[in-house]
Amino acid sequence: MAYQQPHYQSQQPLPTMGMQVAGGNRNAAGKPLHSNGKRDWSHSLCGCMESCGTFCCACWCPCIVHGKNKQRLGHLMHNGQPDHDGGSCCSGSCWAHCCLSGLGLSWILQCSNRGTTRERYGIEGGGCGDCCASFCCGPCDLTQVSREIELEEKSFRQRY
Template sequence: METTNPPNIPEPVTSQPQSMAPMQMTAGGDKNALNKPVSQDGTRDWSFGLFSCFEDCGTCCMSWWCPCIVYGKNRQRLSHLQAQGVPHPDGGETINSDCLVSCLVGSVGCGWVLNMGARSDIRQRYHIEGSGVGDCCSSYWCLPCDLVQEHREIQLEERSFGGAKA
């Protein structure tokens, strides 16, 4: 004989509520500050074109004359954003270990090789379309423009924090 509960009496609870996984917080600021359209695969284009480097004359000149300094600051700023989730308090040091390595490698004409990896890291952080071949070509054929483009992408995120040095 089967027993049923009288009407208006709920069924007994037979299991405990399950806990939910905590929400993952992603540290950092606005990674698409200019609201570039995002494709179906979740990627977007660079915020600034490769040849818009002249819009930031100071960084452009530094990239032509001392690319190792811009490379080193870009790497340090990006590393700080990734590790701490906030901009580097000083905007990155002018001379650091990445700068020195870039200077040494650049002195034999291979600075672009280091920058290929940095460009890939930036594309991954900001979900920017591209490939290793594109990173190689832009780093090899126009390293100064490439460095400025990367600098400006990082700068947009830093500025999204408000009051951040960039």
């Protein structure tokens, strides 16, 4: 049996198209990235009055805003495009938030959704900050998350 020399590639492989991430622009406001690759929220937590309708709904019916946020974000993550219905008012997430509100624990669901949103958009922060924002000012948190999702949804309309 003869010994075979290993075959070595003499040329580098040709470049290929980079991997495309499904979805819209995840930094539509063009926020600068920090050295760790993360960025700030596109809108401040206290800037919730700039979206007065969402903020008012979050004050009086936070379960609806939470349910819509969760559904819109889930649709973007799983389908790579916005939910044409804008998220259902009466989803399971909405009812869970409503039930936990009676126990004063709805902020836990908001904290989880805020963390998911922060991860998707590469936003600076952590679980402790998510919990503080959700617990201390639920309507502001819901509005900020909604506005971040809305920026990605709007980026689709600008492309087409």
